[in-house]
Every structure is written in structure tokens, then in C-alpha cells.
Amino acid sequence: MGDADMSDVIIKDNFESAPPASAWRDFWRVFFRNKVATIALGVVLVIVLVAIFAPFITPQDPYDLRSLVLRDARRPPGFVGANGMHYLLGTDSQGRDLLSAIIYGLRISLEMGLIAGAVAFTIGAIVGCFAAYAGGRFETFIMRLVDVQLSFPAILLAFVVAALLGQGKGQLILALVFAQYAYFVRTAHGAASAERQKDYVQAALSIPMSGWFVITRHILPNSLPPLIVVATVQVAAAISLEATLSFLGVGLPPTEPSLGMLISNGFQYLLSGRYWISIYPGVALIILIMAINLVGDQVRDQLNPRLRK
Amino acid sequence: MTSFVFKRLSQAVIVLIVMSILVFTGVYVIGNPVDVLISPDATQAIREQVIAEYGLDQPLWKQYLDFVGSMSTGDFGRSFVFNMPVGELISQRLPATLELAVIAVLLASLIGVPLGIYAGYRPNSLASRIIMAGSILGFSVPTFWIGLMLIMLFAVQFGVLPAGGRGQTASLFGIPFSFLTLDGWKHLLLPVLNLSLFKMSMMCRLAAAGTREVMTTDAIKFARAAGIPERTILRKHVLKLISIPLVTVFGLELGSTLAFALVTETIFNWPGLGKLIIDSIASLDRPVMVAYLMMVSVLFVVINLSVDLAYAALDPRLRLKGR
Numbered sequence: 001m002g003d004a005d006m007s008d009v010i011i012k013d014n015f016e017s018a019p020p021a022s023a024w025r026d027f028w029r030v031f032f033r034n035k036v037a038t039i040a041l042g043v044v045l046v047i048v049l050v051a052i053f054a055p056f057i058t059p060q061d062p063y064d065l066r067s068l069v070l071r072d073a074r075r076p077p078g079f080v081g082a083n084g085m086h087y088l089l090g091t092d093s094q095g096r097d098l099l100s101a102i103i104y105g106l107r108i109s110l111e112m113g114l115i116a117g118a119v120a121f122t123i124g125a126i127v128g129c130f131a132a133y134a135g136g137r138f139e140t141f142i143m144r145l146v147d148v149q150l151s152f153p154a155i156l157l158a159f160v161v162a163a164l165l166g167q168g169k170g171q172l173i174l175a176l177v178f179a180q181y182a183y184f185v186r187t188a189h190g191a192a193s194a195e196r197q198k199d200y201v202q203a204a205l206s207i208p209m210s211g212w213f214v215i216t217r218h219i220l221p222n223s224l225p226p227l228i229v230v231a232t233v234q235v236a237a238a239i240s241l242e243a244t245l246s247f248l249g250v251g252l253p254p255t256e257p258s259l260g261m262l263i264s265n266g267f268q269y270l271l272s273g274r275y276w277i278s279i280y281p282g283v284a285l286i287i288l289i290m291a292i293n294l295v296g297d298q299v300r301d302q303l304n305p306r307l308r309k
Numbered sequence: 310m311t312s313f314v315f316k317r318l319s320q321a322v323i324v325l326i327v328m329s330i331l332v333f334t335g336v337y338v339i340g341n342p343v344d345v346l347i348s349p350d351a352t353q354a355i356r357e358q359v360i361a362e363y364g365l366d367q368p369l370w371k372q373y374l375d376f377v378g379s380m381s382t383g384d385f386g387r388s389f390v391f392n393m394p395v396g397e398l399i400s401q402r403l404p405a406t407l408e409l410a411v412i413a414v415l416l417a418s419l420i421g422v423p424l425g426i427y428a429g430y431r432p433n434s435l436a437s438r439i440i441m442a443g444s445i446l447g448f449s450v451p452t453f454w455i456g457l458m459l460i461m462l463f464a465v466q467f468g469v470l471p472a473g474g475r476g477q478t479a480s481l482f483g484i485p486f487s488f489l490t491l492d493g494w495k496h497l498l499l500p501v502l503n504l505s506l507f508k509m510s511m512m513c514r515l516a517a518a519g520t521r522e523v524m525t526t527d528a529i530k531f532a533r534a535a536g537i538p539e540r541t542i543l544r545k546h547v548l549k550l551i552s553i554p555l556v557t558v559f560g561l562e563l564g565s566t567l568a569f570a571l572v573t574e575t576i577f578n579w580p581g582l583g584k585l586i587i588d589s590i591a592s593l594d595r596p597v598m599v600a601y602l603m604m605v606s607v608l609f610v611v612i613n614l615s616v617d618l619a620y621a622a623l624d625p626r627l628r629l630k631g632r
Contacts, residue, residue: 144320148320148324148613151609151612151613152568152609153565153568153569155568155569155571155572156565156567156568156571156605159568159571160332160335160602161335163590163598164332164335164336165335236449240449240451243451243453243454244451244452244453244572247453247572247575248453248571248572248575248587249587249590249591250590263453263454263457267457267576270457270460270461270465271460271464271465271472275461275465278457278461279457279461282454282457285451285454286449286450286451286454289449289450289451290446290449290450293445293448293449
């Protein structure tokens with residue numbers, strides 16, 4: 001089950017309909033009242049900016065082999081290399097500046113998590129809303145399929161798909177989407193079926209409005225709040241899954257070193273006391289995951305009327 | 310009820326058939342096992358002989374039918390790498406994983422549930438806040454990372470516990486187990502802790518949420534009014550009332566532990582099923598991969614089927630819906 005349970009809790013919760021546009025400022029005013037969540041949001045934003053501008057801020061291009069000095073391999077944090085290079089977090093087994101490698105790794109991890117999350121979100125929202133709209137056998141079939149899929153742990157599904165497809169960015173995204181889309185379908189379906197019962201949707205359907213129009217204009221926008229909450233949780237889960245898969249050697253190829261792969265590469269040196277090669281990428285990974293989860297928690301609390309005082 | 314059971318059973322069979330096709334074709338797509346099996350300097354005659362021996366010259370659908378046919382008789386084929394029947398290989402590795410999984414789930418319940426009850430009973434105390442924050446940590450920090458931390462702390466820094474392996478085993482009914490020897494326990498401790506942390510967090514949060522809800526009910530108010538001591542209320546009433554979701558999760562978690570065992574076994578070099586499947590993927594050992602994936606599918610389908618049936622037996626609404 002694993003992360004299923006966190007989503008279960010979210011899915012079962014009742015959400016209010018999407019707040020009107022004027023509520024946007026109120027939302028952030030309440031959000032910023034929570035100091036922890038505000039700091040977490042700041043951390044996420046900084047990491048995203050650092051990842052975007054990685055080539056301009058890293059001390060070294062970690063994948064330009066010419067800039068690597070093999071003699072400086074596996075040096076501890078703070079080491080100053082022969083060419084005057086200051087390795088703030090030490091170097092890995094190929095003499096790569098670890099700080100630069102981590103920033104590039106964050107970039108790849110974020111990219112994977114966001115793309116996989118966006119694809120799963122889109123598929124889930126469309127399929128879930130359409131199932132709720134269409135009803136009947138189609139709805140039963142889709143929801144039963146989703147139930148069966150959710151009974152398998154996400155990590156196992158992702159692992160199987162990644163193992164079957166082999167290493168690669170596209171394959172990994174497919175594996176992550178396959179492991180996660182069902183959460184979005186269930187959430188979208190839950191919210192959309194509640195929406196479909198409401199009078200205004202019934203009214204819209206009773207006049208000759210196209211079904212597609214009703215879905216995209218009325219059902220989907222009002223199903224967004226719970227989907228957004230699931231999305232934050234699932235992006236964090238995708239990043240964690242990606243790291244796990246890469247660590248196990250079924251994720252990204254060595255040419256796309258995500259954080260998981262950096263940790264995996266350093267694992268063999270951990271036993272000989274060269275802790276930094278694994279530990280610092282791991283710390284970066286955990287800060288990223290925790291920050292996203294903390295933001296997600298706050299968003300969930302705010303969008304969930306039952307918890308609102 | 311009969312139609313409900315029949316419906317669920319046929320659904321389970323369909324799921325299994327679909328899984329077997331997916332797994333089989335999926336595994337078939339990866340690489341060419343001939344390259345792994347046969348050394349490049351083997352003669353053409355040897356190559357053809359080996360290919361024929363493993364049935365790799367047959368068309369895919371025929372291989373699938375052969376596979377289903379032999380699997381239904383309990384024959385999973387021979388491992389390309391270990392050159393022994395896959396069934397034997399898996400049953401050799403299974404005890405190591407089972408031992409790890411069962412102890413981990415037990416530990417998770419024995420520690421997680423009491424902590425959760427306490428956190429739900431006194432939600433505003435400092436200890437409860439620490440427990441709940443810790444459980445969030447256990448949820449969101451990836452399992453493999455916790456494993457690395459455990460190794461770094463206890464094996465490298467303090468040097469008190471071994472970093473991997475099963476250690477000394479003793480046999481019970483002819484099967485080697487680590488939990489029968491002191492050295493085995495030393496080897497078990499870190500991987501078990503690693504594997505149980507996620508489940509512990511989950512049990513803890515479930516118990517805490519359940520307790521918070523139960524504490525506000527009339528049943529507890531009346532129990533208090535009757536002068537029953539708090540400890541007895543917690544032990545006898547609260548525990549009983551929150552136990553239904555916990556038992557369900559306990560059952561389901563035994564299955565999902567297998568999935569997480571992949572990670573833990575790789576890190577701690579634990580010679581169980583998870584390590585076997587990772588190694589098999591690296592060496593393209595197809596029969597082992599297919600057998601493992603099928604075994605896991607069957608396991609999950611059976612677990613879900615039993616949960617569904619148990620709920621149906623308990624909840625008359627579900628029974629009626631099946632009609």
C-alpha cells in the first residue's frame with residue numbers, strides 16, 4: 001500500500017468547490033500564516049531556481065570530462081584541488097565537484113518528478129472526469145481497473161515497468177506515470193461524481209450543451225482542488241520513487257545522473273568512511289521531498305473544509 | 310453472496326491472465342538472453358543447441374503457451390544463470406525474505422501502535438508532537454536512504470553491527486533461519502529496522518487518527534463516567550475499537566513488504582527474493598524474472614481477494630451490491 005494511504009486519506013476527505021478567483025489572495029494570506037509551510041515553499045522555490053539556472057551557478061560543469069581532475073577523486077569536503085578549485089562538498093570517484101553534481105542531480109530529479117506528475121495529472125483528470133460523466137459500464141470498468149492497480153504498491157509497479165522497459169528518461173517517466181496515474185483517476189472521479197450530482201451540472205446537461213463542454217468548463221475546474229493536493233504529494237513521491245529506482249539500477253542511465261544515482265555511486269565508498277559522496281546528495285533529496293510534502297500538507301489543510309476552523 | 314464471490318473470483322482470474330501476458334511479453338522485450346548465456350566464442354552448433362534447449366527458437370505465442378502450461382504444473386523453467394529449476398531457487402530464497410518481512414511487520418505493529426495510541430490520546434503533548442513529526446519523516450524519507458544512514462551509523466561509525474549478509478543461521482525444519490542465532494539477530498537488526506520504519510510510521514498514524522476519533526465517542530465518556538481507569542480504557546476499549554483498520558493494514562502490509570524488501574535486501578546484501586530479482590534483471594535471467602513477477606501478482610491478487618471476501622462477509626451492504 002505504502003503511499004496509497006496518504007492519498008487515501010486525501011481522497012476520502014471532502015473538498016469544497018474551487019474557490020473563486022478573488023479567494024486567491026485569501027489563500028496565500030492563510031498559507032503564509034503557517035511559518036513552516038512558508039519556509040518550505042521558499043526552499044522549493046530556491047531549489048527550482050537553482051535547478052533551472054544550474055549551468056550558470058555551479059562551480060564546475062560536472063559532465064564536461066575535461067574539467068575533471070582524476071587526481072582529486074574522492075577528496076573530502078573543503079578540499080582545494082591542484083588547479084585551485086575549491087571543492088565545498090568534496091569530490092566523487094571521478095574527481096567531480098560534488099556540489100555541482102548535486103545541483104545537476106536536483107535538476108534531473110525535479111524534471112522527472114514534474115513531468116511524470118504532469119502527465120499522470122492530465123491522464124487522471126481526463127479519465128476520472130470522463131468516467132464520472134459517462135457513468136455506466138465504462139465507469140465501472142475504469143474504476144475497477146484503478147482499484148486493482150492501487151492494490152499493488154506503487155514502488156513495485158514502477159519497479160516492474162522500469163525493469164521491463166530498461167533504462168532511459170522516457171521509460172522512467174512511463175514507469176512513474178504508470179505507478180501514479182491511478183491516484184489521480186480516483187481523486188478526479190471522486191470529485192467529479194460529486195460535482196455531477198449538483199443542480200448546475202444537471203441543468204447544463206439538460207440544455208443541448210455538448211458533454212465535452214460540460215466536462216471541461218464545469219466538472220473539471222471544480223474538481224481541481226483535490227487534484228492539486230494529490231499532485232503535490234505525488235510529485236514528491238515520484239521524485240522519491242525515481243531516486244529509489246535509479247539507486248536499484250533500473251532508473252536513469254549513467255549519462256543522466258539523478259540524485260538517486262549519485263547516492264548509489266557513493267554507496268560503495270560509504271563502508272570505507274568516505275561518507276560525503278552518498279550523504280550530501282541524499283540530504284539534498286530529502287530536503288526537496290520534505291519541503292514539497294510540507295507545502296502539500298498545508299495546501300491540503302486549507303482546501304479541506306472539515307479541518308477549517 | 311455466491312454471485313459476489315463468483316464475480317470477484319473471475320475478476321481475479323482475469324487480472325492474473327492479463328498480468329501473465331504483460332509480464333511475459335514485457336520480459337521478452339528486454340535484451341536477448343542468448344548474448345548473456347552463450348560466450349561469444351562458442352561455435353554455431355553450440356549456440357543452436359542452447360537456443361533449442363531453452364526453447365528460445367519458438368515463436369513468442371508458443372513460448373507463452375508453453376510457459377503457462379508448465380507453470381500450471383508448478384514448473385517455472387530453469388534459471389539461465391544458476392542453471393537450476395526456478396521453483397527450487399525461489400523456495401531457497403523465500404525463507405530469508407519471509408523472515409525479514411514477518412519480523413519487520415511485527416516490529417512495526419508492536420512499536421507503531423502503542424506510539425500512535427499515545428499520540429492520539431494526548432495529541433498536544435511534546436512527546437506526541439515528536440512522534441507525529443517522526444512518523445512524517447518515516448513516510449517521506451526514501452527507504453534506501455534510511456538504510457544507508459543505518460549502515461553509516463551502526464556499521465561504519467560505531468562498528469557495532471554488521472553491514473550486510475545473513476550471518477550465522479540455524480535450521481528449523483531443515484530451513485536455515487537467522488533469528489535462531491545471536492549472530493543472526495545482529496545481522497537481522499538493521500535490515501528489519503529499515504524495512505519496518507515505513508510501516509511503523511503508517512501504523513502509528515493510523516492508530517493516532519483512530520484513537521483521536523474514538524476518544525470523543527460516547528462509549529469512552531461512559532467508560533470514564535463508570536470510573537474505569539484510563540489505562541484499562543486504552544488497553545481494552547480503544548485498542549479494540551481501532552483494531553479493525555489496523556488488522557486490515559497489517560495483512561496488506563505483509564504483501565507490500567515484499568516490494569520494499571527489494572530495496573532493503575539490495576542495501577544489506579540480504580540473500581532473499583528481492584536481491585534475486587535485482588540480480589536477475591541485471592543478468593537478464595528471464596525465467597526467474599517471470600516467475601518472481603507472477604508470484605508477486607498471485608500473492609497480491611489472493612490478498613485482495615481475501616480482503617474483499619472478508620469485507621463482504623462482514624458487511625451486508627457489499628453482499629447486496631454484488632447481486
